[in-house]
Amino acid sequence: EIVLTQSPGTLSLSPGERATLSCRASQSVxxxxxxxxxxxxxxxxxxxxxxxxxxxxxxxxxxxxSGSGTDFTLTISRLEPEDFxxxxxQQYGNSPLTFGGGTKVEIK
Amino acid sequence: QVQLQxxxxxxxxPSGTLSxxxxxxxxxxxxxxxxxxxxxxxxxxxxxIGEIYPGGITNYNSSLKSRLIIAxxxxxxxxxxxxxxxxxxxxxxxxxxxxxxxxxxxSWGQGTLVTVSS
Numbered sequence: 001e002i003v004l005t006q007s008p009g010t011l012s013l014s015p016g017e018r019a020t021l022s023c024r025a026s027q028s029v030x031x032x033x034x035x036x037x038x039x040x041x042x043x044x045x046x047x048x049x050x051x052x053x054x055x056x057x058x059x060x061x062x063x064x065x066s067g068s069g070t071d072f073t074l075t076i077s078r079l080e081p082e083d084f085x086x087x088x089x090q091q092y093g094n095s096p097l098t099f100g101g102g103t104k105v106e107i108k
Numbered sequence: 109q110v111q112l113q114x115x116x117x118x119x120x121x122p123s124g125t126l127s128x129x130x131x132x133x134x135x136x137x138x139x140x141x142x143x144x145x146x147x148x149x150x151x152x153x154x155x156x157i158g159e160i161y162p163g164g165i166t167n168y169n170s171s172l173k174s175r176l177i178i179a180x181x182x183x184x185x186x187x188x189x190x191x192x193x194x195x196x197x198x199x200x201x202x203x204x205x206x207x208x209x210x211x212x213x214x215s216w217g218q219g220t221l222v223t224v225s226s
Contacts, residue, residue, distance in 0.1 A: 031210075033210050033211065033212075035212035035213075037213075043218075044203055044205075044216035044217065044218055044219050045154065045203075045213070045216060046216075047208075047212060047213060047214050050208065050210075050212040050214075051210075056214065088153065088154055090154075090212065090213075092210050092211030092212050093210075093211075095167055096156055096169045096170065096171075097144075097156040097211055098156065099153055099154040099155070099156070100153070101153045102153050
């Protein structure tokens with residue numbers, strides 16, 4: 001099973017700042033099959049990125065994904081008020097499909 | 109735009125069996141997608157439970173495989189989950205989701221909270 005470790009656990013930033021979230025895999029993720037999700041309280045997760053760097057339909061271009069192999073990054077270029085949430089990475093290159101523990105982006 | 113909606117009991121007794129259904133609307137469950145169950149204990153992260161493909165091919169998380177059955181009813185455009193021998197550790201919000209090409213999840217149900225308690 002591929003274990004995904006997200007860091008930091010919590011990121012305290014102000015609107016307009018840049019957020020950089022990390023996701024590290026315990027072994028190489030096949031075909032860079034890595035997705036990112038945003039989850040707000042009481043809501044289901046929403047797909048942001050698949051294939052490590054492809055934005056999902058309707059996702060603003062301030063969200064970008066990068067990385068390969070075992071190290072992946074989600075960047076939010078300028079935080080909007082609606083971006084404060086928990087973010088999860090997920091690998092789908094190997095079974096079982098696994099998620100990281102999440103990074104909470106909170107208002108400083 | 110496909111929509112998914114979970115239904116089932118909110119309370120299950122210890123050692124009991126959980127049965128949930130996910131109704132799919134706005135699209136056919138017989139399309140070339142996998143259909144998954146995912147759960148999230150209160151205040152914790154996400155755990156993939158398992159998935160099913162039209163025709164009935166399944167993949168299960170090995171941690172739950174001995175207690176789990178996922179089935180599909182293409183005539184009703186829905187799929188289901190049965191998890192037996194429930195314990196407090198199974199208390200969670202249970203989501204159904206559509207798998208995109210490869211295995212990411214591009215559409216989710218709103219989730220249903222299942223509590224295991226006597």
